[in-house]
Amino acid sequence: MRISVPKEIKPGEKRVALVPDIISKLTKLGHEVFIESGAGVAADYSDEQFLAAGAQIKQGDVLANSDVVLSVQPLTPNQIRSLKKGALTISFLSPTTSTDSIDAAVSASVTALSLELVPRISRAQSMDALTSQALCAGYKAALVAAELSPKFFPLLMTAAGTVTPAKVVVLGTGVAGLQAIATAKRLGAVVSAYDVRTSSADEVKSMGAKFISLELEALEGAGGYAREMTEERATRQRELLTPFISAADVLITTAAVPGRTAPRLVTAAMVSHMTPGSVVVDLAAESGGNVEGSVSGELVITKDGVKIWGAKDVPSQLAFHASMLFSRNVVNLVLLMNKSVDGKSTGQIEPDFSDEIIDSATITHNGIRREKSK
Numbered sequence: 001m002r003i004s005v006p007k008e009i010k011p012g013e014k015r016v017a018l019v020p021d022i023i024s025k026l027t028k029l030g031h032e033v034f035i036e037s038g039a040g041v042a043a044d045y046s047d048e049q050f051l052a053a054g055a056q057i058k059q060g061d062v063l064a065n066s067d068v069v070l071s072v073q074p075l076t077p078n079q080i081r082s083l084k085k086g087a088l089t090i091s092f093l094s095p096t097t098s099t100d101s102i103d104a105a106v107s108a109s110v111t112a113l114s115l116e117l118v119p120r121i122s123r124a125q126s127m128d129a130l131t132s133q134a135l136c137a138g139y140k141a142a143l144v145a146a147e148l149s150p151k152f153f154p155l156l157m158t159a160a161g162t163v164t165p166a167k168v169v170v171l172g173t174g175v176a177g178l179q180a181i182a183t184a185k186r187l188g189a190v191v192s193a194y195d196v197r198t199s200s201a202d203e204v205k206s207m208g209a210k211f212i213s214l215e216l217e218a219l220e221g222a223g224g225y226a227r228e229m230t231e232e233r234a235t236r237q238r239e240l241l242t243p244f245i246s247a248a249d250v251l252i253t254t255a256a257v258p259g260r261t262a263p264r265l266v267t268a269a270m271v272s273h274m275t276p277g278s279v280v281v282d283l284a285a286e287s288g289g290n291v292e293g294s295v296s297g298e299l300v301i302t303k304d305g306v307k308i309w310g311a312k313d314v315p316s317q318l319a320f321h322a323s324m325l326f327s328r329n330v331v332n333l334v335l336l337m338n339k340s341v342d343g344k345s346t347g348q349i350e351p352d353f354s355d356e357i358i359d360s361a362t363i364t365h366n367g368i369r370r371e372k373s374k
Helices: 045-053 076-082 098-108 122-127 129-148 174-186 198-206 232-247 270-272 315-337 355-362
Strands: 002-005 032-036 056-058 069-072 088-091 111-114 156-158 161-165 167-171 192-194 248-251 279-284 300-301 307-310 339-340 346-348 360-364
Touching: 056 198, 056 279, 056 300, 069 315, 076 098, 088 315, 098 111, 098 360, 111 355, 122 315, 129 174, 129 279, 129 307, 161 346, 167 174, 167 232, 174 192, 174 198, 192 232, 198 300, 198 339, 315 339, 315 355, 355 360
Parallel strands: 002 032, 002 069, 032 056, 069 088, 088 111, 167 192, 167 248, 248 279, 279 307
Antiparallel strands: 111 360, 156 161, 300 307, 339 346
């Protein structure tokens, strides 16, 4: 079958859905791989590398006659309408924010899979692009904080005296939060972290950080995410967190659930208690922000001298490795749909809805939108 990768067209998106190192997994099964010329340049993958790996480079539109289209961002409605009936697309296709593209896929009888909807089960870990990209974001968050902070992160013993280590607080200890903790620790900071899921305490402690216990009810939710909290609990949580945030040199917030507005964890009043020069990195800024006053894609300096960095396209800022990880996720999902007989590939890729992973991830098929709840 013909598997195509177009150039990403969303402003700020530098990733590419397929990297050269992984292409042989597809061509060995008899599939043809077409890459739009220049698709990998922003991620430092050249056309020559794709050619050497067995792909074909096409100038301009690669979508016509494609059987499978791989992309990071969802295809636009116009791109989807250019696909042949029965084509299959895989991308970050949010059911709540990509409604125009989903409607176009229904009208065009295109099968559309959303990487956000890959279930968080053991068998699907190698296909979980949300997790791999969150890892990139968490790593970058700690680096951004270190760059913006006027203080050293590590303890330094010098002839001029001792420099005390920076105090970093991380709110939200999912994949991004844990990676932010790990990176800040490697840089020498003293790290504390909080999550409404008390089950994450052991993970935090295993990384050498201190878990902040607020003596509040745990909010364990489905799929590894936290349950939504009442406003009363949120207010009490903010009150209890204020002393920890006030004492921090750096605050990193990572609490987000795909397709939903990010929870407001930190108010402007809480930020005002931080000392001048302190840094706030809000990884959830694109979905509404964990921190009041954060603006996606901007560095805001409050009247009290606190720097608030609002995240935007963070995995794209590490486009080389983010693309590599994304590519492995998406190819593993394609291979799950690759048909074989007696252990030999038939050269066909078809969704099997008896498989929990495929059933969960598929949004449209045969001109029908499949209802989802997650």
